[in-house]
Amino acid sequence: MTISIWRYSHLTLAIFSSIFILLAALTGAVLAFEPISNKLQPYAVKNANTLSLSKTIENLKAEYDEVISIETDKNDFVVASVFTNEGKSDTFYINPFTAKKIGDIIEKAPVFKFATNLHRSLFLKSTGRVIVGFVSFLLFLMGITGVLLIIKRQGGVKQFFSKIIKEDFKQYYHIIIGRYTLIPIVIVTFSGVYLSLERFSLIPSEKRSHVLIEEFGADIPKTKIQDFTLFKTLTLNDIRRVEFPFSDAMEDHFVLKLHDKELFVNQYNGNIVSEKKQGLVALASSWSMVLHTGQGTIMWSVVLLLTCIAILFFMYSGFAMTLNRRNNSIKIKNKFNKDTAEYIILVGSETGSTFGFAKTLYKALMAQGKSVFVSELNKYSSYKKAEHLVVFTSTYGDGEAPANAKNFKKLIDHIPQQNTLQYSVVGFGSLAYKGFCNYAIVVDSLLQLHQKFIPNLSLHKINNQSFNVFSDWVASWSKSKGLDLKIEKHINTANTENSKLFRVVRRSVINSDNSFLLELEPTQKLKFTSGDLLSVYPKNEQIERLYSIGKVNKNIVLSIKKHLFGICSNYFSELKENDMVLANIKPNKEFHFPTSAKEVVMISNGTGIAPFLGMINNKNPEPVKSYLFWGGRTKDSYKMYSEQIDKAFYNKKLSGLYISFSNEESQKKYVQNSIMEKSDLISRVLTNKGVIMICGSIAMQNGVLEILKNISASKLNRPLNLSQIKTDCY
Numbered sequence: 001m002t003i004s005i006w007r008y009s010h011l012t013l014a015i016f017s018s019i020f021i022l023l024a025a026l027t028g029a030v031l032a033f034e035p036i037s038n039k040l041q042p043y044a045v046k047n048a049n050t051l052s053l054s055k056t057i058e059n060l061k062a063e064y065d066e067v068i069s070i071e072t073d074k075n076d077f078v079v080a081s082v083f084t085n086e087g088k089s090d091t092f093y094i095n096p097f098t099a100k101k102i103g104d105i106i107e108k109a110p111v112f113k114f115a116t117n118l119h120r121s122l123f124l125k126s127t128g129r130v131i132v133g134f135v136s137f138l139l140f141l142m143g144i145t146g147v148l149l150i151i152k153r154q155g156g157v158k159q160f161f162s163k164i165i166k167e168d169f170k171q172y173y174h175i176i177i178g179r180y181t182l183i184p185i186v187i188v189t190f191s192g193v194y195l196s197l198e199r200f201s202l203i204p205s206e207k208r209s210h211v212l213i214e215e216f217g218a219d220i221p222k223t224k225i226q227d228f229t230l231f232k233t234l235t236l237n238d239i240r241r242v243e244f245p246f247s248d249a250m251e252d253h254f255v256l257k258l259h260d261k262e263l264f265v266n267q268y269n270g271n272i273v274s275e276k277k278q279g280l281v282a283l284a285s286s287w288s289m290v291l292h293t294g295q296g297t298i299m300w301s302v303v304l305l306l307t308c309i310a311i312l313f314f315m316y317s318g319f320a321m322t323l324n325r326r327n328n329s330i331k332i333k334n335k336f337n338k339d340t341a342e343y344i345i346l347v348g349s350e351t352g353s354t355f356g357f358a359k360t361l362y363k364a365l366m367a368q369g370k371s372v373f374v375s376e377l378n379k380y381s382s383y384k385k386a387e388h389l390v391v392f393t394s395t396y397g398d399g400e401a402p403a404n405a406k407n408f409k410k411l412i413d414h415i416p417q418q419n420t421l422q423y424s425v426v427g428f429g430s431l432a433y434k435g436f437c438n439y440a441i442v443v444d445s446l447l448q449l450h451q452k453f454i455p456n457l458s459l460h461k462i463n464n465q466s467f468n469v470f471s472d473w474v475a476s477w478s479k480s481k482g483l484d485l486k487i488e489k490h491i492n493t494a495n496t497e498n499s500k501l502f503r504v505v506r507r508s509v510i511n512s513d514n515s516f517l518l519e520l521e522p523t524q525k526l527k528f529t530s531g532d533l534l535s536v537y538p539k540n541e542q543i544e545r546l547y548s549i550g551k552v553n554k555n556i557v558l559s560i561k562k563h564l565f566g567i568c569s570n571y572f573s574e575l576k577e578n579d580m581v582l583a584n585i586k587p588n589k590e591f592h593f594p595t596s597a598k599e600v601v602m603i604s605n606g607t608g609i610a611p612f613l614g615m616i617n618n619k620n621p622e623p624v625k626s627y628l629f630w631g632g633r634t635k636d637s638y639k640m641y642s643e644q645i646d647k648a649f650y651n652k653k654l655s656g657l658y659i660s661f662s663n664e665e666s667q668k669k670y671v672q673n674s675i676m677e678k679s680d681l682i683s684r685v686l687t688n689k690g691v692i693m694i695c696g697s698i699a700m701q702n703g704v705l706e707i708l709k710n711i712s713a714s715k716l717n718r719p720l721n722l723s724q725i726k727t728d729c730y
């Protein structure tokens with residue numbers, strides 16, 4: 001079965017039942033406080049459950065005129081119904097050791113009465129109860145389809161609890177919270193359904209009756225109640241309720257309700273007259289009540305409260321994710337069809353974000369007057385006029401096809417193609433997964449094997465939906481097609497409303513690599529750290545530029561390369577001391593200096609060193625050994641960083657520095673070569689649970705990852721553990 005079946009059933013159930021679930025979850029959250037507040041009342045008497053029934057009765061008889069019943073309730077409070085010496089009938093909590101009254105019976109607060117009515121029947125009496133029961137059943141099914149969805153997305157049951165990458169807040173917590181609240185949700189909803197069925201007598205009743213054990217004998221000598229053997233052996237812990245005989249008649253008896261049975265006890269000699277064992281149905285009813293309401297346990301009530309809050313969060317995040325997916329995927333209104341378009345864009349996407357990139361390319365091509373048709377990989381077909389094919393696809397599960405691409409492999413084999421098309425595949429994935437862009441690799445090889453497809457550009461992989469890497473690909477692809485495409489960013493469009501002002505403290509001279517350092521001081525108190533990102537919108541531009549921040553002396557240090565036509569880098573390169581810059585800080589937790597690792601290796605090339613300039617001078621809580629690898633073109637490239645690096649050495653913050661120059665006469669070496677030379681250091685750090693951070697160009701990152709994989713395989717005999725790697729590359 002495909003993932004979309006589970007998604008659609010999960011969604012259909014959610015839409016249908018949403019308002020009722022909202023009410024049930026809100027009132028459920030309120031009601032979870034009732035057992036907690038009851039349990040916190042001071043009527044529990046220490047060790048009361050160890051007191052024998054006979055002693056309790058003896059105490060009560062000494063204190064009151066007549067005893068009608070004794071009960072231990074769900075909160076373990078002891079309740080007695082008596083006639084007082086003044087002849088008044090009363091029911092209250094007692095201390096069983098003294099039989100004295102310690103409090104009046106708790107009355108249900110109006111807020112709980114209101115919430116209970118709304119929760120049980122929506123104030124609609126029987127109709128409401130039917131609706132609530134049905135919705136509870138739907139929520140139960142949603143819990144089940146939700147698990148199946150997680151299993152499918154994660155690529156199997158074994159991966160159910162495996163790491164999830166936090167790309168989107170809503171999606172991430174929908175899954176994470178889902179994993180842990182699933183069992184309580186199933187329990188709450190199942191018990192809710194059970195209670196509703198019971199209310200409408202739809203649970204088959206058990207025909208259990210009392211089994212006679214001893215006949216009532218005539219003229220039995222009367223034994224004192226406190227001397228009954230049975231009453232001496234039973235403690236209050238065993239008792240749910242004891243009803244005293246109504247009269248002295250021999251046929252009247254004690255009724256003892258224990259946890260698993262009911263006993264009739266002869267009032268003259270204390271012998272058991274008959275017993276009725278509790279059946280499964282009664283047991284299920286009492287458990288359903290406890291599990292659904294949390295009666296008598298603070299811990300379970302807290303779980304129920306958290307479950308209700310989680311359900312409310314699921315409603316918000318589930319609908320928000322659906323809207324996102326729809327916004328991304330539906331809005332492409334093709335002006336051409338598959339047989340009239342010259343450019344075909346096929347998309348493989350699970351949650352819709354890859355469609356956003358397809359839409360960007362679609363718009364850019366249409367703006368140039370090209371005929372374009374966008375569709376899904378699962379709708380692969382023959383294309384009469386097409387000459388160019390672009391495939392954008394994500395990877396899901398454990399390196400598998402996303403939902404709308406699962407049939408592509410079959411289709412490409414069976415559908416004949418008349419024209420020969422030039423193709424290019426772009427993979428959207430995440431380096432945090434073992435098979436980075438695995439499915440894009442599969443699609444690329446399927447096209448390679450097909451006679452009617454000729455490669456145009458080699459497979460391009462994009463980590464974490466990096467728009468910068470995507471625009472690089474668009475630039476090379478459009479060049480290869482002789483086009484001059486202008487793309488607009490479809491995500492994070494200009495949001496300058498919350499921008500902050502930063503004062504330029506210093507801008508270094510531009511070195512032979514066209515790079516320079518820029519130091520900015522926030523004009524207001526801001527929380528940020530090295531590894532966070534500075535987001536800037538250059539004048540009249542909608543596209544955000546992101547720069548990795550090094551935090552040095554509470555200021556922001558950026559390392560920038562000036563590009564010939566780079567609007568932002570040119571703008572920065574012209575800034576002078578005391579100029580003001582409008583920008584935003586974006587937290588980038590994934591690339592913060594690790595807090596618990598004992599050894600950290602920082603690898604960078606070019607301007608990628610910026611966050612590390614801050615990190616090597618950080619005050620780290622733990623003594624941690626840091627090593628810095630950096631690759632640049634010439635010795636001159638290094639000069640502008642030397643002040644910060646020397647300082648770190650002087651303060652013993654840096655334990656090793658490995659620099660390589662790719663364009664020096666005396667040395668032609670890349671950062672990858674230095675890492676290879678220091679493979680012992682790298683394998684030691686990997687073994688000691690250290691962390692390796694990489695910042696700089698994607699090409700460098702790919703090269704470095706290959707070497708790290710080789711080191712891990714050859715020296716440690718295991719695949720590289722990607723959870724030890726942090727990257728921020730562009």
Ligand SMILES: Cc1cc2nc3c(=O)[nH]c(=O)nc-3n(C[C@H](O)[C@H](O)[C@H](O)COP(=O)(O)O)c2cc1C
Pocket residue numbers: 153154165167348349350351352353354355394395396397398399400402428429430431433434435436437438464465
């Ligand atoms: C549960 C899950 C599994 C994933 N598995 C992989 C994987 O095996 N390989 C990979 O490169 N990316 C993997 N990714 C990352 C996605 O492919 C990436 O976020 C992509 O941009 C999502 O695009 P989409 O929203 O269009 O599906 C996974 C993401 C999630 C949430």
